[in-house]
Amino acid sequence: MSEIRIAPLTVVPSAGQVMRNAELAFCTASGRITYLGPPRGPLGPNDVDGDGRLAMPGLINAHTHSAMTLLRGHSDDVPLHTWLTHVRAFELRLTAADVLAGLRLALAEMLRSGTVGFVDMFQWDSTLLGAVSEAGMRVSAAPAVFGYDAVAFPMADATPGAAMLDRTAALAAEFAGDPLVGLAYGLHAPYTCPPDMIADVARRSAVDGIGVHIHLSETQFEVQESLRRFGSSPIRQVADLGLLDGRVHVAHAVHPREGDIELLARPGVTVAHNPVSNLKLGAGIAPVPAYIAGGVQLGLGTDSVASNNTLDMFEEIKNGALVQRGYAADPAVIAGSDLFRMATAGGAAAIDPTLSGVLAVGEAADIVLLDVTGTTATPFGDPGSFLAYAAHGTDVTDVFIAGRGVVRNRVVLAIDEAAARAEVTERAARIVSELVEA
Numbered sequence: 001m002s003e004i005r006i007a008p009l010t011v012v013p014s015a016g017q018v019m020r021n022a023e024l025a026f027c028t029a030s031g032r033i034t035y036l037g038p039p040r041g042p043l044g045p046n047d048v049d050g051d052g053r054l055a056m057p058g059l060i061n062a063h064t065h066s067a068m069t070l071l072r073g074h075s076d077d078v079p080l081h082t083w084l085t086h087v088r089a090f091e092l093r094l095t096a097a098d099v100l101a102g103l104r105l106a107l108a109e110m111l112r113s114g115t116v117g118f119v120d121m122f123q124w125d126s127t128l129l130g131a132v133s134e135a136g137m138r139v140s141a142a143p144a145v146f147g148y149d150a151v152a153f154p155m156a157d158a159t160p161g162a163a164m165l166d167r168t169a170a171l172a173a174e175f176a177g178d179p180l181v182g183l184a185y186g187l188h189a190p191y192t193c194p195p196d197m198i199a200d201v202a203r204r205s206a207v208d209g210i211g212v213h214i215h216l217s218e219t220q221f222e223v224q225e226s227l228r229r230f231g232s233s234p235i236r237q238v239a240d241l242g243l244l245d246g247r248v249h250v251a252h253a254v255h256p257r258e259g260d261i262e263l264l265a266r267p268g269v270t271v272a273h274n275p276v277s278n279l280k281l282g283a284g285i286a287p288v289p290a291y292i293a294g295g296v297q298l299g300l301g302t303d304s305v306a307s308n309n310t311l312d313m314f315e316e317i318k319n320g321a322l323v324q325r326g327y328a329a330d331p332a333v334i335a336g337s338d339l340f341r342m343a344t345a346g347g348a349a350a351i352d353p354t355l356s357g358v359l360a361v362g363e364a365a366d367i368v369l370l371d372v373t374g375t376t377a378t379p380f381g382d383p384g385s386f387l388a389y390a391a392h393g394t395d396v397t398d399v400f401i402a403g404r405g406v407v408r409n410r411v412v413l414a415i416d417e418a419a420a421r422a423e424v425t426e427r428a429a430r431i432v433s434e435l436v437e438a
């Protein structure tokens, strides 16, 4: 067994737990944690000096469209419908090479800021999944569909929705041997996907066991339109079509109607809360305390950088706690540790039900180390407080995923970051100039 030991360090094994002067060890072959307890003596040459470091479970970004990094800052201060028009015009000009470049930059950004896995809806194919696999990250990838005949990204991929559903199952079979890569059916939303398609996906999922990722009840307008067209909320509508009987991951759920919380609390259902995106687009504030009280399994996500503008999960943790307190005018309504749990264990349930998102012997070695010697960690009284309210992605020094080192001393090992930045700068500038000329 090839074991790597990290000591002496502070460990936050899960939300609300702290171990000081501890040792954490894992096996690189099994990818699992082998020891967590008091230091066991001098380190060997391959071990990691943990002095001045904190270890926590890897962050899971429970909802994003990661390849959209080319759109960072493209349309910041406009109403939602204008934003959608700007984003759509940009996306229609994306080529397959643009998408791959955008994804590479996103992978580097996520890894550097302590994210070990992400749940993503985009035009996924073998090449893109291969890039994630190469970087050593976990992904639940949902190839997006917008209707049976609709083509989402004509330049990048002109596959219509019906063929994309078949391709999703084929990709799941192709990557079945890769424990870090999972697939889900990517229904964009009930306002873009017809009811017969939603029912079709529910049937497919019941047969082949592939989960589903869908946007639901993001805006008040969407809910009102659903009530007008179908006589029910988006959440109730897809439940009536059988979609919430299986494994379904719901993005947003900002505006539940009566009875919706009970539907979202069903056993196979997980929900991604995206506080920064919801605030930036003015979509509203999700009733997170009511979801927690109602037993809804919640993860935390950034959504795309077009509505964020970073993939730093520490921003979601802090803002997610603050917005609930401000809205309720009550600081007791939610704790920082609630958001930390959502960003780790909550997201783990959404990306792969076999993951726990906690550091414990026998669990996956998805470990993030942070530097806790800087000014924002001083005095270092409560590590949980630091993680919820003072830490940033830039504090992350090392990341291990399934026991493989993917970031060491703030360097992403499998991606040339400078090249990824240069490529995205060049490609984004090309598209912006095309839009100006159009």
Ligand SMILES: [Zn+2]
Pocket: 063, 064, 065, 215, 251, 303, 304
């Ligand atoms: Zn989204």
